[in-house]
Amino acid sequence: MADRVYNFSAGPAVLPVPALEQAQKDLLALPGVGASVMEISHRSKAFDAIMAETRQLLTDLVGIPEGYTMLFLQGGASLQFSMVPMNFLQGTGKPADYIITGTWGGKGKEEAQKLGTVNVAWDGASHNYSYLPTGAELKLSPDAAYIHVTSNETIQGVQFPSDPKFGTAPLVCDLSSDFMCRPIDIKKYDVLYACAQKNAGIAGCTVVLLKNEMLERVPKGLPSMLDYKLFAKNDSLYNTPPCFAIYMLMLVCRWLKNDIGGLKKMEEHNKAKCKLLYDVLDSSGGYFQGHARPDCRSLMNVTFRLPNEEVETKFLAEAKTHKLVDLKGHRSVGGIRASIYNAMPIEGVKTLAAFMTDFQKKNG
Ligand code: PMP
Numbered sequence: 267m268a269d270r271v272y273n274f275s276a277g278p279a280v281l282p283v284p285a286l287e288q289a290q291k292d293l294l295a296l297p298g299v300g301a302s303v304m305e306i307s308h309r310s311k312a313f314d315a316i317m318a319e320t321r322q323l324l325t326d327l328v329g330i331p332e333g334y335t336m337l338f339l340q341g342g343a344s345l346q347f348s349m350v351p352m353n354f355l356q357g358t359g360k361p362a363d364y365i366i367t368g369t370w371g372g373k374g375k376e377e378a379q380k381l382g383t384v385n386v387a388w389d390g391a392s393h394n395y396s397y398l399p400t401g402a403e404l405k406l407s408p409d410a411a412y413i414h415v416t417s418n419e420t421i422q423g424v425q426f427p428s429d430p431k432f433g434t435a436p437l438v439c440d441l442s443s444d445f446m447c448r449p450i451d452i453k454k455y456d457v458l459y460a461c462a463q464k465n466a467g468i469a470g471c472t473v474v475l476l477k478n479e480m481l482e483r484v485p486k487g488l489p490s491m492l493d494y495k496l497f498a499k500n501d502s503l504y505n506t507p508p509c510f511a512i513y514m515l516m517l518v519c520r521w522l523k524n525d526i527g528g529l530k531k532m533e534e535h536n537k538a539k540c541k542l543l544y545d546v547l548d549s550s551g552g553y554f555q556g557h558a559r560p561d562c563r564s565l566m567n568v569t570f571r572l573p574n575e576e577v578e579t580k581f582l583a584e585a586k587t588h589k590l591v592d593l594k595g596h597r598s599v600g601g602i603r604a605s606i607y608n609a610m611p612i613e614g615v616k617t618l619a620a621f622m623t624d625f626q627k628k629n630g
Pocket residue numbers: 276277341342343344345370416418419420421440441442443461
């Protein structure tokens with residue numbers, strides 16, 4: 267096998283090796299087709315089959331019941347920050363409630379403010395987004411068009427311990443960095459979206475799941491490319507979809523189903539993986555300082571600091587010599603971030619945990 271590193275990138279991120287191997291096999295020609303997925307029409311039988319299998323795998327893995335619409339869109343999760351208020355806020359005369367638990371929730375709010383009235387129901391800025399609110403702490407509007415929340419803040423490394431369900435207004439959730447890391451109760455969500463480049467494949471495709479009732483709220487006259495209803499009517503084929511990204515999503519879902527055994531099993535692996543790192547933080551006597559309050563710790567993004575920036579720079583450089591790469595925290599917060607998405611093997615996390623312990627012994 268190629269000489270692969272342990273890649274802790276926050277996204278685009280590590281992919282399951284079986285998915286990469288299958289893509290490599292299919293790269294010159296899909297079986298029975300004689301051309302790759304990048305070269306065939308999105309309206310061909312072969313691509314129809316890829317779309318159908320992807321839909322079925324996602325439906326089975328996530329447990330999507332009747333009454334939901336699944337869309338594959340472009341523009342990343344960031345476009346959803348605009349599409350959500352365009353489709354569900356603008357022109358309603360109601361406010362939208364935004365729960366700001368970190369950088370991404372804040373970006374979503376900024377886009378919504380361009381299109382309508384936003385009520386910030388909670389904002390964790392004063393404690394640098396190190397913990398999450400309880401329902402009682404939220405200042406929800408009585409008549410919100412929807413409530414927007416981020417299930418896992420990728421930069422700060424805070425994640426709701428289970429489905430974040432608040433209030434009675436429709437719940438819109440950004441699951442970009444924890445989609446399929448554990449089972450969810452989809453009925454709690456009215457709209458959810460996730461860019462693919464963390465747990466669901468590669469950049470270029472965003473999965474959106476909406477309750478069908480929500481589609482009835484979409485106003486007429488939106489630009490076509492920003493209209494959920496139009497994409498729903500056209501089964502995500504209003505224009506050319508991100509064909510290769512959808513194909514990779516299919517391969518990742520196959521791996522999740524066949525090799526891992528579904529999302530419950532995936533959650534067990536993820537809990538075991540992050541525990542290895544959080545145990546090192548907790549037993550370091552404060553040498554490694556976790557950013558997130560323990561009850562809000564993310565399964566996916568483990569964020570922490572060392573005593574000073576100089577030591578952090580040394581940590582990152584030495585980590586690289588152990589094939590542990592992309593551990594630098596986001597430029598807005600600094601420190602260290604180990605993103606341990608579904609496809610990160612436990613061996614990678616064990617290697618990192620051992621490296622951390624050893625680093626403290628030598629430098630602590
Ligand atoms: N939301 C969350 C939680 C994210 O982690 C990211 C990307 N890191 C985004 C939104 C933005 O995604 P994109 O780059 O696909 O627009």
